[in-house]
Amino acid sequence: MATPRSSVVDTSRSLHARLRPVPIGSVHLEDAFWAPRLRQMREVTLPTQHEILEETGRLFNFRRAAGKETGDFRGIYFNDSDVYKWIEGCAYALADEHDGTVERLADDVIDQIAAAQHPDGYLNTYYMFDREKDRWSNLKDMHELYCAGHLFHGAVAYHRATGKRKLLDVAVRFADHIDATFGPGKRPGTPGHPQIEMGLVELYRETGEQRYLKLAQFMLDERGKGVIGGSNYHQDHAPFRDLPDVTGHAVRAMYLNCGAADLYMESGERALMTALERMWRNMTERRMYITGGVGARHEGEAFGGDYELPNERAYSETCGAIANAIWNWRMLLATGEERFADVFELATYNGSLAGIALDGRHYFYVNPLASRGGHHRQRWFGCACCPTNIIRLVGEIPGSLYTTSDEGIWAHLYAQSTARIAFGGQTVTLVQRTDYPWDGVVRFDVTPESPGEFSIFLRIPGWSEGAHVSVNGERAGVRVSPGGYFELRRRWESGDSIKLDIPMPVRAFVSHPRVEATAGRFAIKRGPIVYCVESTDNADADVWASAMQLGSPVRTQWESDLLGGIVTLSCEGVLDDAQAWERRLFLSVEQTLGGTSRTLTAAPYYAWDNRQAGPMTVWVRGRGV
C-alpha cells in the first residue's frame, strides 16, 4: 500500500529547502499521458526488466555472493546498480498503486540482495571471494560507491513506499561500513561515478543519522584533490565549489550536482549554490539540447564545449536527460524558482521520455536529434543504466506535480489528476482537469477539508506567453509573466475553482548563432513538447531533404489513435527534388528552388522510432523568413 511518505527527495525537514514534497501516493493521475505509462510500467516494464535482470546474471550475481550458486561473476562490475534502480522503480510504482506481482518480485529480489551482504556490511557482488581483497582499491573506475548510492536510494524508496525495512537495514549496514572506512582520519576517497552523495543524503533524511550526511559532505569535499586522478571526465579537476562549467562525463556531472544540491538543502552552504548556479547557467545557456538532453559527445559520454551540440552525432544519453531532470527537481525544491521547473519539464517530456519505446520494453541509450533511419531502441544494453533509470523518472511523476511550502501549495506539472495534499493540518484535495501537455487549459477544483487561507502557486512556464488565471470565473491575472509562479492567496473553501489558461501556439525555434550544428535551421515546439519530422509521417520522404515554409499556418491535430494519443503538427513545406541532387554535393540555390510543395507533418520527438524506420530530424530547414 502506498504510504504518505513516498517522496523521492524528502525535503520535509531540510532547513534550506524552499519546497517540501507531496508524496507520490498523494497524487492519483487520471490523464491520458502519464497514467497509461504508469500502468504500463507496472504491467510490462518492471516485469520484463525483472526477467532480464535474471537472464543477464544480475540476480545470479547476488545468489552467487550469498553462496547459493557457483560460477563466475556475470556481466559488468557495476551491474548491481541496475538491480537497485529496478527496486527503486518498483517502489515508486507501488507508491502509486498497489500491485501484488511487482511487490512479490521486489520482495524476492530484496531477499536475494540481503542474503548477499557480507557480515561486515560490505555489499558488492563483484568484489566477493577472490576479489574481496581488492575492495575499494580503485574508486576511480570500479563504481563500488556508485552502486552503494543506488542501493541507498532503492532502499529508502522501498521503505517509504511499502514500510518494509529489510532493504533499508541492508543499506544502513553498508552505509555504516562505508562510514567506518572513509572520512577524516580514515581513508580518503570519493567516487569516480557520483551517486552516493545524494544516496547518503536521502538515507540521512530517512534515518536521521547525521553520519551519512557528513560522509556525503566529505566525499564532495574530497573532489579536486586528485584522489581519483584529477580528470575533467570525473569532475575531479577542481574542487567542486570552483568548477567553472559542466564538463566531462555528463551523467557523472549531473549526479554530482544532484548530491551538491541535496547537501545545500541540508547545510545552506552558499558556495555550493553559487557553484551550482554557475554550472546551471553554463549548461542551459551553452551546453544543453533543445530536448533537455545533455552530453553532446560520444567520446567520454561527455559534455561538449560551449555551443557544441551536434545532432546526428549527439550522444545525449537517456541517463543524461534524466539526471538533468532530477538535478533541476532538486534545484526547484531548494529555491522555488520556476526556471528549474522548466528544465525539469523539458528534460522529462522530451530528452528522457524518448529513452523508452511506447511498448514499454525497448530503450534508447543514445538520443540523436537526427537519424538517417538506422538508429533504433534496443531490448537491453550491456551497460544497462538507461532502462532502469527511465522507470525511476516515470515513477516519480506523481510526486512531481505538487510541492508545498509554509505559504501554501505549489503546482509544477499539469496533468489530469486528483491530489490529496497534507497542508496546514488538514488535507486539501486538488482535482486537475486538463489535456496537458496537449492543451494549456487547466481547471482546478479546490477542496480543503475546512476553509482556510493559504496560497496556491501556479507555475507559469517560461516557454509560455499570455497565460491568464481566473478564480471562480473571475479574472485573477492577465498576461502573467512567464517563468514564474502565480500566487493565488485567499481563503479557499470547498467548491472553489481555478482556471489557468496557458496558450500553446506552435513555435519555431532557432539556436544561438554559435551553435554551428543547427545554424540556419528550425526546431518546432508546442507547449513543453519538442517535435521532429519522421519519414513515416511524410510519405516516406527523406525528411532531411525537407524545408518548412516559415510563417505558413500550422495545423494542430489531436490524433487519439496515434502513438498513444498525440497532437501532430502540419504546415506547408517543400521537399527537395531528389533528381536534382543525383550525384551532386552542392547546387546553386536556383537549381534547388524547385522541389515539391507538400505538407510537412511533425510528431513529438519523444515518440520517434516507434513505427516504420526512416530518417528523422528535429531541426529542419526553413523557407521564407
Next chain:
Amino acid sequence: MATPRSSVVDTSRSLHARLRPVPIGSVHLEDAFWAPRLRQMREVTLPTQHEILEETGRLFNFRRAAGKETGDFRGIYFNDSDVYKWIEGCAYALADEHDGTVERLADDVIDQIAAAQHPDGYLNTYYMFDREKDRWSNLKDMHELYCAGHLFHGAVAYHRATGKRKLLDVAVRFADHIDATFGPGKRPGTPGHPQIEMGLVELYRETGEQRYLKLAQFMLDERGKGVIGGSNYHQDHAPFRDLPDVTGHAVRAMYLNCGAADLYMESGERALMTALERMWRNMTERRMYITGGVGARHEGEAFGGDYELPNERAYSETCGAIANAIWNWRMLLATGEERFADVFELATYNGSLAGIALDGRHYFYVNPLASRGGHHRQRWFGCACCPTNIIRLVGEIPGSLYTTSDEGIWAHLYAQSTARIAFGGQTVTLVQRTDYPWDGVVRFDVTPESPGEFSIFLRIPGWSEGAHVSVNGERAGVRVSPGGYFELRRRWESGDSIKLDIPMPVRAFVSHPRVEATAGRFAIKRGPIVYCVESTDNADADVWASAMQLGSPVRTQWESDLLGGIVTLSCEGVLDDAQAWERRLFLSVEQTLGGTSRTLTAAPYYAWDNRQAGPMTVWVRGRGV
C-alpha cells in the same frame, strides 16, 4: 635557365595519357593573381623556408649523415621529405624564371643531400649509424619509401628545370637500391604513406628505366595484402582495385590515387581507372568540401563518412587539397575530361591557396570553413608537410594552363600570360588577356610561326553557364555546354584572335540534404572562387550571427588594394540582435526577427585570416528564400 622540359607530370611519351604537358618554362604569367605569387615564392617563401630547414635541423640531419657534423638526429623521422619538396619547389620556380639566389641555395642543399647518401645508395638521414640496422623494418609507420618518393620528384623536377644531374643521380642510385630490395622474389613491401609510386613513375619517365615503373606497380599491387597491417587508415584494407571509396588518411589516399593514375597512363590498365573513377565519384559526390578540401576528420587526418563535412571542426589539411588538385591534374591528363579540371581549379584556388598567407611565410595546416577567431596561420609546424607542399603547387601553375594532344592545344586555366607552345613541329604563341579569376572574359591572340590547321580546346568550366566563344569577332559558339572543352578547329594564322566569355554571376550554393553541418545555410561562389564572411569586413560583427538576404542584388567590387587585389561581394544582410541572445541558447523565430539590417561583405576564402582576427564562416544563414 628554364628548359622546355620542365613538366611536372611528363606524359609526353605515356601511351595512355590523353594529354601531354606544356612545360612550365613555356608559359610566362603576366597576371595580377599568380605572377605576384610566383615572384613572392622566389623572393620570400623559398628563402625563408630554406632558413627554417636550417634552423630546425633538417639540413643538419644531412650533414650529420654525411659525417660532417655530430649530434642526435633532429626533428621527426620523415623530415628529409620537406627538404626534397623544397628542392622541387625551387625547381618549378627556376623553370619559371631564373633566380641566382634560389639556384645557389638549391645547389648547396643538393650537395649536402648527395654527400649524405650511403655508398650502397640508401638515403634517409634518420636511419643512419646505430639505426642503420633498422632500415625498412617498419614500412607502415616510418616513411622511408615516402621520403624516397619525394626525393625522386625533387630530383626529376630539378633536372628538368636546370639540366643538372647531381640530384637525379642520387635518386637513381637510391631507386636502384630500393629496386634491389623490394619486388617479386625479393622483399614484400609497400609504403605506409604513399608517394613513392608517383615518384617512381616520374623517375621512369625521366630516365626511361622500366624497372622503376615495375617497382611502382609492384608497390601498388602489394596493397590490401596486410603487408602494412591492413588498416583503412593506410588504404591497406583492400586491394587497390577493389577500394570502394576514399577513406582513411586523406593525403595518403590522394597520393595513392596519384600513383595509380600515373601507372594507368603508362599501362592503360582499365581496372585502375575504374577504381579511380569510383573513388572520384565518392569523393566529389559525398566527401569533398566546397573549397576542394578533403579529409573532414581531425581523428586520423581522415576522410569522414559520406556527407560528414563539419565546418569549424573541419580538418581539410592543406596537403589534402593539394593532393586532391594534383590527383585531378593526373586524371585530366589521362582522360581530357573537363570535370577533373574543375576539381583541380577548385582545390587550387581555394582549399590549397588558403594554406599560405599573403605574406608568403605563414601557413595553415588545418583549414576550417568556420572559425570563432582563434585559428591562425603559423610560421612553421613540427610536421611541416604543408608549407613545402604549397610551393610545389604554386610553382606548377604555369605548367597547368595548357596541354597538347594530337589534335591541338588545350587551355585549362585562364590567366593573363604569354605561352610559346611546341605543337605540330612549330611554336604556337598564345597570348591570354584576361582578369580571370575575377572576370570571365578571356581574349587569346593566336600566333603560329606558320599557318596550320589544328584545334584549340577551350575549357568551359563546369560551374559556368552561358559561356560563348567568338573567333576573329565572329560568334563561334552560343551557350556552350558547361563542363567540357569547346573545340575550335581551323587553319590558324598569325593575327587570329579568340574571345571566350564566361559569365561570372555570384551564386549562392546549398549542400546536399544529407550534409548535416551545412543544412539550411548558403555558401557564395563567383567563378572559381569560394567566398567567406569575416568580421573584419563587417564592422567587426560576429559573422556567425549574420544572415544574407537571399535574392537581394549582390554588388561586386574590384578592390585593387585589398588582399593583393580581390573582388569583394556585398549584399543585404541581417545581423542578429546580440542583446536578444544574451544568456539564451534557443529563441523563437519571432524573438529573432528583429536584428539589424546591414550590408554583408564577403571576401575570397583563400585570403581569410590575413587581417584583423575575428570570426569567419563560409556557410551563412539566409533569409527570404
